[in-house]
Amino acid sequence: MSGNLLYRQPILRRPDGVGGALPALTLITLFFVVPVVALLLRSVTEPVPGLQNYAILFGDGTYARVFFNTFLVATVVTAVTVIVAFPVAWMLAIMPPALGSIVFGIIILSMWTNLLTRTYAWMVLLQRTGVINRTLMDIGLISEPLPLINNLTGVTIGMVYIMLPFMILPLVGTLRAIDPMTLRAAALCGASPFDAFRRILLPLSLPGIAAGGLMVFVMSLGYFVTPTLLGGTSNMMLAAMIAQMIQSLLNWGLGSAAAFILLLVTMALYALQLRLVGAKRMTGGI
């Protein structure tokens, strides 16, 4: 009897789960899946049916430069974010939990603060007469203001700052699962701190780096606000180009094609991530 009851529970629950998820699923279907399909259709029908929009995007040097620039920024931002986030994540992983939750709080708080506010704050800090250049000139380290804004440097600084939590959080999870005793064991085996990092800590933290890195990379590819405000016109990224095509040039066909390419790349990366995580599970959950 009791066995029957236990078996029934999931069966009873299942329709409830679908029922509860319905509003959100409807919303996503109506306002994401349908528009994406519409986008795809527009990219191959406007102004006339055919693949000419894609031909233009891949054929024109200007657009190629935007694509290249987008991937360059995403790559640089991801690399710098990994390097900056790793020590923070490690500190959080080995910190006493009470202190760790305070630092966690600060990181989460930064995520909750308005994106536009934070980006404008960077404009104030980075511009020619901004706080950073002024201070450096006042203490005599530089005589000319450094070009920190309207270039790749500005975009990288601003975006790394925004992406950090997305890298730190998955990395902390991975690092916490590593027993600090493992590193002591490595030391007694004769591994210098650098060897222990390179041969033990880094390989063991790869799943976290991969998860965080792909998240940051994908988010960076489609980022709009920060690159637009800190990057200037000569460093246009894909999202800004799409906005310009649709809002200023009213070229819906070309804009849709560009947006669709971005979506495809994002989905390909997501598939890659799924594969990596799946492969990790098979080797015994490292």
Added chain:
Amino acid sequence: MTEPFLSIRDLRKTFGSFVAVHDVTIDIPKGEFLTFLGPSGSGKSTTLYAIAGFQHPTSGDVLLEGRSLLSVPSHKRNIGMVFQRYTLFQHLTVAENVAFPLRVRRRPDAEVKRKVAEMLSLVRLESFGGRYPGALSGGQQQRVALARALAYDPPILLMDEPLSALDKKLREEIQAEIRRIHRETGVTILYVTHDQDEALHLSDRIALFRDGRIEQIGTGEDLYLRPASEFVASFIGNSNFLPAEHLETVNGSATIRLADGSVVSGVRIDQDFSHGQKTRLMVRPEAFRLRPGPATAGLAVDFIDTAFFGERRRVIARTAAGQEIDVRPTSDVAQAHEGSASRRQIFFDPAAAFLFPA
């Protein structure tokens, strides 16, 4: 005088106002198997960590062949260690784990290969080289850890409660392996445990720690048969403590009066007691007999519960003074029918009992 192989000199470690290790001094000859035994928090692991370089002592020194290790970082101490938890590198195969210390030492490939094979055969895991640690049992993982720790022929092997995560059967199996490996390699082993059976089984000598000090150091036999204090007597083996009053001592042989008024003479002591001083007489459960022998003392007891355990029987008895004691006489056929009698005399040899201050 020759320099001892490994020497711990006046080692002291404090954490704030807490003294974890209290001026510990030990000399360890080459090839010895020395166990640090003691309850948790007695300073045994802290002492081991100071040797490993994980903790810098507040004062004192650790000398290997006369040279101080304190200024040498962990990774240059050339010491092997097996930990309580499994600390194998999960992303490397068993063979790569064992090879790790040789790889960081940039040894040539041929030597690494030969040494890994040799080590895996030492711990009897020849066919496991290609597996990942996650696919091994706890006992196998600790054997790999042992192979990894010995791969670079360290002069000293530290073991920090390496068997505490294993079940009893596996523990005994690996204890035998450790004894064999110690015999075959001749490596000097410092072994930390809170398990007296493990210490007695494995060690040449045992250092019994209590509150950051060494209470007694000696062979297992020394600690069992000649305990220096009540703490040692109660930590090693089983023991009964009977309240007693010291009457007099002649030539290291004491006469005492037990709580039931009976007088016992011939108790061997190695410290001074005054007349009338309150003391406790320690008698091992297995030192009691059911029949009197030459020079035995008698004790009137009631048997409360008797159980038969093959070579010995175990009796819970109550003395005339109302104290419950543990009695484990040897079983023999002649006594079998006497087992259930209640009020009776049991006997012990006063020379095998010990007197401690109360």
